[in-house]
Structure formats: C-alpha cells, structure tokens
Amino acid sequence: MLENLTTFNFSEILYAINWQRVDEIWSEFGKGCALYAANGSIMDCVTPDMAHLVNPYWSKFPPMDSTMSQILGLFTLALLLISACGNGVVVFIFGGTKSLRTPANLLVLNLAFSDFCMMVSQAPVMIINFYHETWILGPLWCDIYAICGSMFGCVSIWSMCMIALDRYNVIVKGVSGRPMTIKLALMKIIAIWLFATFWTLAPLMGWSRYVPEGNLTACSIDYMTRDWNPRSYLLTYSVLVYFTPLFLICYSYWFIIAAVAAHEKAMREQAKKMNVKSLRSSEDCEKSAEAKLAKVALTTISLWFMAWTPYLIICYCGLFEVEGLTPLNTIWGATFAKTSAVYNPIVYGISHPKYRLVLKEKCPCCVFGSTEEPKPDAPAAESQGTTEAESNA
Numbered sequence: 135m136l137e138n139l140t141t142f143n144f145s146e147i148l149y150a151i152n153w154q155r156v157d158e159i160w161s162e163f164g165k166g167c168a169l170y171a172a173n174g175s176i177m178d179c180v181t182p183d184m185a186h187l188v189n190p191y192w193s194k195f196p197p198m199d200s201t202m203s204q205i206l207g208l209f210t211l212a213l214l215l216i217s218a219c220g221n222g223v224v225v226f227i228f229g230g231t232k233s234l235r236t237p238a239n240l241l242v243l244n245l246a247f248s249d250f251c252m253m254v255s256q257a258p259v260m261i262i263n264f265y266h267e268t269w270i271l272g273p274l275w276c277d278i279y280a281i282c283g284s285m286f287g288c289v290s291i292w293s294m295c296m297i298a299l300d301r302y303n304v305i306v307k308g309v310s311g312r313p314m315t316i317k318l319a320l321m322k323i324i325a326i327w328l329f330a331t332f333w334t335l336a337p338l339m340g341w342s343r344y345v346p347e348g349n350l351t352a353c354s355i356d357y358m359t360r361d362w363n364p365r366s367y368l369l370t371y372s373v374l375v376y377f378t379p380l381f382l383i384c385y386s387y388w389f390i391i392a393a394v395a396a397h398e399k400a401m402r403e404q405a406k407k408m409n410v411k412s413l414r415s416s417e418d419c420e421k422s423a424e425a426k427l428a429k430v431a432l433t434t435i436s437l438w439f440m441a442w443t444p445y446l447i448i449c450y451c452g453l454f455e456v457e458g459l460t461p462l463n464t465i466w467g468a469t470f471a472k473t474s475a476v477y478n479p480i481v482y483g484i485s486h487p488k489y490r491l492v493l494k495e496k497c498p499c500c501v502f503g504s505t506e507e508p509k510p511d512a513p514a515a516e517s518q519g520t521t522e523a524e525s526n527a
Contacts, residue, residue, distance in 0.1 A: 176350060176461060179268035187273065187345045189358040195461050197267060198349045202462065206351075206469055207264035213476055214257035220479030221250035223493070231492045237319040238304075241297045244323045245434075248289040249475035255282035256472055263351035276353040280344035281334045284355065287442070288330035288375045290474065294435045295379035296322050302386035306393045333371055342367035348464030357452040368453055376446055383435055434481045441474035 177185070177193045224246035228234045259279050263269050269276060303311040312318075337343050337355060342364040345356045355371070356364045448467040451459050 176268075180346075180350060181268065181270055181272075183272050184269055184276070184346060184350075187276065187343075188350060189345065189356075191358050191459075192348075192350065192461065198461050198465075200267065203264045203267050203349075203351070206465065207261050210257050210260045210264065210469060210472070213472055214253050214261075217249060217253035217257075217475045217479075220476065221246045221253075223497070224479045224489075225250065227489060227492050227496065234488060234492065237314040237316050238297070238300050240316070240319040240323065241293050241300065244326070245290055245293040245297070246478055248286045248293065249478050252283065252286035252290065252475040253472065255279070255286065260352060260469070266351075268350050269346045269353065276346065277338060277344050280353040280355065281338075285330045285334040287471075287474070288333060289326055291375060291379045291438060291442075292326045292329065293323075294438060295382050296326070298383045298386040298432075298435060302390055306389045333375065336367065348468060349461035351465060352468050354468065355449070357449040360455070365453055368449060372446060372449070376442070380439065387432055434478050437477040437481070438474045441477070442471050445471040 174196060175193050176195045176197050177188065179197055180188055225243060228239050228243045228246065256279065259271065259275065262271070271279075300314055303314070340363075343356050344353050345358075346352070347354045347357075355368060357368055359365075445467045448459065448464055450456075
C-alpha cells in the first residue's frame with residue numbers, strides 16, 4: 135500500500151479522505167512529510183483547508199528533516215516550562231506581596247503576565263504542529279495563534295517602554311517629574327492592551343492577513359505577498375511596535391546613563407575636595423538604588439530586542455524580496471523570538487534585590503546566594519517614584 139501511495143501528492147490523498155481519518159493516516163505512515171523529503175515539496179504536507187493560505191514561494195522547498203522538527207519541539211517545550219514557571223512566580227511574588235505592589239511594579243506585573251500568556255498560547259500549538267510537521271489545526275486556530283503572538287509581544291514591548299520612561303522620570307527629572315500613581319499605571323496598562331488589540335485584530339478586518347510561514351508549522355502576518363495592502367500593514371506595525379518603543383527606550387536610557395554618570399562624578403569630586411570617603415546621603419542612596427533597578431530594566435529590554443530583531447529581519451527580507459529565506463531559518467527565527475518571554479523572570483531572579491528577598495522567604499529552593507540587604511552606604515531600595523511611596527518615606 136505504501137508503494138502505491140508514493141505516486142500521489144500527499145495533499146491529494148487528504149482531499150480524498152474524510153478529515154476524521156487524518157490521524158489514522160499519520161499513524162499508518164508515520165510522519166507523512168518524510169516520505170517526500172527526497173523529491174517532494176513542503177506543500178505535499180499541507181491539509182486541504184490550509185492550502186489556499188500558503189504562499190507559493192514555499193512550494194520550492196522539500197519538507198524539513200524530521201529530526202530538526204523534533205529538536206524544535208523539544209526547544210519549544212523547554213521554553214514553555216521555563217517561561218510558565220518563571221513568569222508565574224513573578225506574577226505571584228509581585229502581585230501577592232504588599233511591599234512590591236507599587237505603581238511602577240504594576241508595569242512589571244503586566245510584563246510578566248503578557249510573557250506568561252505568550253508562551254502558554256504559543257508553545258503547545260507549535261509543539262503539536264512540529265510533531266505533525268505541518269499546520270493541522272485549521273484556519274481559525276491559525277488566526278488565534280497569530281493574534282496571540284502578536285498581541286502579547288506588543289504588550290510586552292510597550293510595557294518595557296513604559297518601565298523605561300518611568301526610570302527616566304524618576305532618575306532624570308526627579309522631583310520635577312510627574313509621580314507615578316496607581317491610577318496612572320492602570321491607565322497606561324489599559325492603553326497598552328487597547329493599542330495591541332486594535333493592531334492585532336486589523337488583519338481580520340482586511341488589512342493584511344495571517345498565514346502559515348516557513349515550514350508551515352506556525353502562523354504569522356503575511357510578509358511574503360507583494361501587494362501594497364500587506365506591505366503597508368507590516369511597515370506601519372513595525373514602526374509602531376518595534377522602532378517607536380526602541381527609540382523611546384534608547385532616548386530614556388541615554389539620559390539616565392548621563393544623569394547617573396554626572397551625579398557620581400560630582401559626588402566623587404566633592405568627596406575628594408573634602409578629603410572624605412563618601413558624601414552619600416539618603417537621597418543619594420535612593421538615586422543609586424533607582425540606577426540599579428534601571429540596569430535591571432535595561433537588561434530585560436535589551437534581551438527582548440535581541441530575541442525579536444532576527445525575526446523582524448526575516449519579515450523585511452520577505453517584504454523586500456530578499457533571497458535566502460528558507461523554512462528552516464524562518465521557523466528558527468519565529469521560535470527564537472519566543473525566548474523573549476523567558477528572560478524576564480531570570481533577570482529579576484538574579485538582579486532585583488527585593489524580589490529575591492521575598493522569593494527566598496516564600497520559596498527558598500528557588501534562590502541561590504545571599505539575599506542580604508546592602509549596607510546603608512549603597513542600599514538597594516525599591517523604586518519609589520510614586521506619591522504613596524513618598525508619603526511613607
């Protein structure tokens with residue numbers, strides 16, 4: 135029976151059978167795409183209901199090696215476990231600890247929640263499709279998967295942008311800046327989610343569309359079609375969800391670094407003139423602590439851009455007809471972008487002093503090393519920047 139079937143296109147076989155028997159076909163022939171690796175096309179694996187969404191560009195590539203699909207599946211499973219556990223703990227610690235429920239930390243909480251949702255909504259679907267070596271969940275789930283990935287990625291980067299602007303407000307502007315309040319933080323979070331919702335639902339309204347990409351185990355915005363409609367969406371979306379927050383973050387940290395450096399230089403020069411070791415007051419200690427938390431935020435943000443920049447380059451290569459896109463490098467770019475949801479809890483677990491202290495109390499096995507508060511000459515106070523915190527000081 136197997137010898138007879140190898141003369142037919144695999145998608146034609148799927149057309150000829152009842153969809154309920156697809157699993158039986160996969161069981162009987164193992165990974166169906168592997169049968170055509172030598173002289174077939176990746177399109178041979180596509181199910182009938184997805185064929186109209188696949189760009190013809192991908193038809194010139196043979197199915198990806200099954201071993202690579204297994205590696206990608208295991209890699210994605212590892213990301214899911216680390217991200218779900220890590221971000222779940224961050225949400226639990228920041229949301230359940232009164233001393234950490236400051237307005238500024240609401241943005242951190244929102245970031246951890248969006249990262250958690252990112253991996254929970256993306257990884258299981260990716261693993262299922264890696265196993266079958268093609269998208270088997272139909273057009274509806276293709277849209278849902280792409281919407282979730284786009285929305286949670288947008289929420290994460292704009293949450294990081296708001297965190298950077300808060301650091302700028304506290305460190306650079308100081309008392310002249312507008313203090314962050316609970317109300318203001320919630321307004322920013324609501325605005326971020328509304329913004330992300332609009333842009334991720336736009337493809338469903340006719341501005342571009344969501345389609346399978348790469349080895350056809352994931353769905354994303356259509357970056358291979360040369361029409362102006364999908365091109366205009368991708369260009370606008372990348373400006374608003376990548377370049378604009380990147381500019382604002384770079385702007386914020388440029389002045390943060392300049393302000394901290396100038397302050398430290400002035401302190402050293404004054405101490406030298408007075409022939410003393412240090413002139414740090416409680417206000418100086420707080421400024422130093424804010425600078426340390428700014429470094430934590432900068433690290434998280436830098437890792438986010440490292441994760442998503444390769445995928446942006448892939449999208450632009452498709453947009454501007456640059457040769458070199460293959461199913462392998464495209465799916466690795468899409469998968470590597472998901473690592474952005476893993477970094478946040480690791481960075482906070484290593485660098486955030488009060489987070490480590492609370493985590494040590496609630497889950498001692500999760501913290502390595504000392505969690506003792508720094509000495510008074512260089513305390514690591516939590517970010518205040520709020521009206522409530524100033525009243526408690």
